[in-house]
Amino acid sequence: MILFINCYFIFNLVTVVNCLRLTIEKRIVSSHASLSKRSAVDLQFRRFNNLYYESVLEFGTPPQSIPLVLDTGSSDLWVTLIGNPLCYNKGSGKPPKGLIDCSGLVFYDMDKSQTFDYLKNVTFKIGYADTTYTSGIWIVDIITLPEGHLKDLQFGMAFATNATFSGVLGIGFPAMESVNGYEFAPGKFYPNFPLALKNAGFTNIAAYSIEYNEESKKGSILFGSIDTSRFIGPLYTFPMINEFPGIADEPSTLSLTLDGIGIDGSCEQWVISNTKLPALLDTGSTLIELPHPITQSIASYLNATWSDDHGLFVLACPSDDFLTTTDLAFTFGELHMKIPLRSFILLPDEESNGLCGLGITSSKGRVILGDSFLTHVYTVFDLDNYMISLAPMAKSSLPGKVIEIPANGLIENAVISKSEKWTHFNDITVNEYGFRNYCDGELQDIHSYSSKLNSSSLVYSSNFSSDEEQNSSESVSPSIFNTDSSIKEIYPSLSQKEHLSALLTTISTSEIHKPVTATITDSITTTIRVTKILTVLQCAT
Numbered sequence: 001m002i003l004f005i006n007c008y009f010i011f012n013l014v015t016v017v018n019c020l021r022l023t024i025e026k027r028i029v030s031s032h033a034s035l036s037k038r039s040a041v042d043l044q045f046r047r048f049n050n051l052y053y054e055s056v057l058e059f060g061t062p063p064q065s066i067p068l069v070l071d072t073g074s075s076d077l078w079v080t081l082i083g084n085p086l087c088y089n090k091g092s093g094k095p096p097k098g099l100i101d102c103s104g105l106v107f108y109d110m111d112k113s114q115t116f117d118y119l120k121n122v123t124f125k126i127g128y129a130d131t132t133y134t135s136g137i138w139i140v141d142i143i144t145l146p147e148g149h150l151k152d153l154q155f156g157m158a159f160a161t162n163a164t165f166s167g168v169l170g171i172g173f174p175a176m177e178s179v180n181g182y183e184f185a186p187g188k189f190y191p192n193f194p195l196a197l198k199n200a201g202f203t204n205i206a207a208y209s210i211e212y213n214e215e216s217k218k219g220s221i222l223f224g225s226i227d228t229s230r231f232i233g234p235l236y237t238f239p240m241i242n243e244f245p246g247i248a249d250e251p252s253t254l255s256l257t258l259d260g261i262g263i264d265g266s267c268e269q270w271v272i273s274n275t276k277l278p279a280l281l282d283t284g285s286t287l288i289e290l291p292h293p294i295t296q297s298i299a300s301y302l303n304a305t306w307s308d309d310h311g312l313f314v315l316a317c318p319s320d321d322f323l324t325t326t327d328l329a330f331t332f333g334e335l336h337m338k339i340p341l342r343s344f345i346l347l348p349d350e351e352s353n354g355l356c357g358l359g360i361t362s363s364k365g366r367v368i369l370g371d372s373f374l375t376h377v378y379t380v381f382d383l384d385n386y387m388i389s390l391a392p393m394a395k396s397s398l399p400g401k402v403i404e405i406p407a408n409g410l411i412e413n414a415v416i417s418k419s420e421k422w423t424h425f426n427d428i429t430v431n432e433y434g435f436r437n438y439c440d441g442e443l444q445d446i447h448s449y450s451s452k453l454n455s456s457s458l459v460y461s462s463n464f465s466s467d468e469e470q471n472s473s474e475s476v477s478p479s480i481f482n483t484d485s486s487i488k489e490i491y492p493s494l495s496q497k498e499h500l501s502a503l504l505t506t507i508s509t510s511e512i513h514k515p516v517t518a519t520i521t522d523s524i525t526t527t528i529r530v531t532k533i534l535t536v537l538q539c540a541t
Contacts (some may be wrong), residue, residue, distance in 0.1 A: 040225035040402055041145065041202050053283055053371065055169050058144040060113030066106050070221075072210075072254050073285030073368075073379065075177045075192050076172035078124065078134060078156030082107035086162050098162075106166045108157060115142045123184040124156035134161040138186060150200055154190045168284075169193065171208070172382060175252035194383055197223050207382040207405045211285065212375045212393060212526045223400065226411060229400030231378035231391035235414040236335040240386040241422050242255050243278050252382050255280045256388045257422040258367050263296060264338055272297050273430045274331070277367050281379060281388065285370030288344065292362040293430045298328070304358050305377035305520060313358035317348060330373070333419030335390060343372045365425055385409030 043055060053070045066079050087102035088095035095101050110116045119138040127133045136158040143150040156178075158167075170176075175191040191199055194206045203224025211230040212219035220227075226235070240251035242500065260274035273294050290298075295313075299306070304315035318326075323345065327338035346357035359372055380389035387409050405411060 004166040040404070041197055041223040043221040043223070052286070054165070054166065057169065059108060060110075060141050061115040062112070062307055063144045064108060064112065066108060068169035069167070069284060071168055071170045071282070073282035073284045074168065074278060075172040075174060076126070076156055076170045077153070077160055077193055078126070078136075079108040079166065079167040080105070080134075080158045080161055080163075081136065084158070085160050100162050100164055105164075108167075110139070110157070113141055114249045117141070118157075119154070119186065121184065122186045123182070124158070124178070125182045125185070126156075126178045132161075132163055134158040134163060136160070145202070148200075148202070150196055150202070151195070153196050162292065171381075172254055173252050175248060175250075194223065198384075203384070205405050205407055205409070206384045207380065207409065209378065209405075210374070211378050214375050214393075214395070222490045225402050226380055226389075227400060227402050227410050229397045230394050230497055232394050232398070233391055235378070235380065235389040235391045235411055235419055236333065237380075237387050237389040237409075237411065238332060238417045238419075239421050240388055243279050245423075251386050253280055254282075254388065256332065257419070258330060259333060259419060260329075261290070262329045262331075263298075263341075264327040264329040266325040269329075270301070271431055273428055275426060276420075277365070277428075278422050279367040279369055281374065281381075282368050282370050283374060285368050286372065287359045287361060287370050288373050289361045289363045289366065289368040289370075291365050291367070291428050293428050295358075295360050295362040297430050298360060299358055302358065302384045310357065311344075312361070314355045315358060317354065317356040318345065330369075333389060333417035335417070337377060337390070337392065339373055339376050343376065365428070380405070380411070382409045427519050 010209045053225075054067045055070045056065050056067050058064065059066055068077065068079070084102060084107065086098070086100055087105075088099040089102065095358075117140045119140070122138055122203055124136045124138045125134065134156070136156060138154060138155055140152050143153055170192065171194050174192055174195065177189055177192060179186045179189060194208060197203050198206045205224055208221050208223040209226040210219065210221050211227065239255045240253075241257055242248060242251045242254050243253055255278045258277045258279040260271060262269065262271040262273075277291065298304075299313040299315075302313075302315050302318070304313040306312075308316045323340065323342040326341040328341055328344060330337045330339065344359045344360045348354055348356055376393050378391045378393050380387075382388070382405065385408065389411060403412060410416075
């Protein structure tokens with residue numbers, strides 16, 4: 001899930017890591033002879049433009065290098081075809097409304113790929129809550145890895161998009177693929193990137209581990225393996241949770257149970273809430289999102305106030321000493337993760353009047369833990385066995401080795417959590433303004449209250465929707481393709497290249513500039529128009 005956060009505020013995002021640039025290599029693990037054939041696919045990445053994590057993959061024959069936003073919150077890979085009609089290419093200055101600045105973007109050129117093919121009679125579409133949209137077709141091509149080719153990978157090719165990046169690499173469950181809910185949708189799930197690696201024999205399991213180096217702003221993803229040198233202590237393994245039991249039999253999002261959250265300061269501890277909540281681990285989100293009562297409590301603790309002008313909580317910038325000695329603590333079963341509060345404070349720029357911002361947004365009930373959390377945590381996602389493993393990230397490489405994730409998902413020396421997992425929404429209980437002083441044993445008063453959020457509003461929020469978004473989703477926006485030229489009518493009569501050219505010419509300029517009204521529902525249903533809310537941190541310039 002990639003979040004657009006319209007700050008209307010100038011911040012120096014030195015604490016928010018937002019980009020991964022991946023070069024790909026296969027690593028042969030000498031300690032396991034069986035890995036000589038099925039090894040780990042190692043994707044190295046780095047931060048790009050303080051906006052998002054971006055990976056580079058090689059598409060087609062000969063290879064074309066295209067950077068993609070890395071996203072565990074979605075499942076589709078898509079690129080943008082050269083010639084996007086929404087690009088503003090008339091020199092300097094701000095693009096007119098409805099157009100985007102495409103400078104620095106990289107496009108896919110189907111005419112230069114000898115291995116390009118496409119799926120007949122189907123289209124590819126994703127709409128987003130902030131009116132960002134992508135419209136095109138499904139194609140098939142080769143991805144080149146240093147030690148082999150990932151052949152016949154299905155992915156989307158956008159004819160037109162107002163996204164300000166070159167594409168997305170979604171690595172979630174196939175159940176979250178955008179294959180339903182729009183005209184000429186395929187209506188059939190397909191093996192996305194993690195599953196395609198397994199099916200092609202690059203890995204033994206559809207699983208991967210992610211590690212970051214906060215200082216260098218680099219990291220890597222190991223498909224099929226873990227690197228024991230990159231985390232501290234044992235891994236703790238938790239079951240993924242099914243946020244939509246009435247729709248799906250198995251988990252469809254990379255989510256686990258968050259058992260509690262609190263403040264851990266110098267000699268002080270405050271358990272803000274120990275209400276069980278579903279938490280999505282999302283590399284495509286810059287910040288974190290917590291239920292409003294919890295966000296409000298953290299804001300009150302920091303004496304932060306809501307600013308309508310800026311669209312977030314603002315506060316006097318805390319001292320370095322305070323930020324150094326205070327953590328935001330997250331409890332997952334037996335594992336307690338302490339993340340420096342500094343990671344959730346947006347530092348001011350010269351135009352912000354000296355105020356800092358709180359890098360935590362509010363929801364009705366869901367939790368999204370984005371990059372400001374994940375940069376401190378070693379994560380393992382096992383899509384085959386529906387498990388997530390966590391451990392504190394090592395600040396520097398420790399003695400260790402790369403080991404394969406076994407087919408049953410039971411990683412060597414990992415601790416299997418015995419805690420109960422989240423099953424349904426409850427009212428959120430918050431302990432407000434109370435601290436346990438563990439230096440001298442004193443205990444201040446703790447005032448508890450239950451949030452007034454009812455069950456229906458919390459269940460509604462699990463569908464990634466707000467009241468305003470729900471109301472707007474009832475209307476249907478125009479198709480980006482001219483509906484007078486049916487795809488089903490075009491395909492039988494034209495060759496591949498002629499047909500694609502015809503599709504490009506049928507894009508109506510008057511419709512291109514109209515925002516797509518996105519239905520914010522889970523993509524498991526057959527009535528969806530969007531699989532996720534696409535966001536990238538953007539601040540005013």
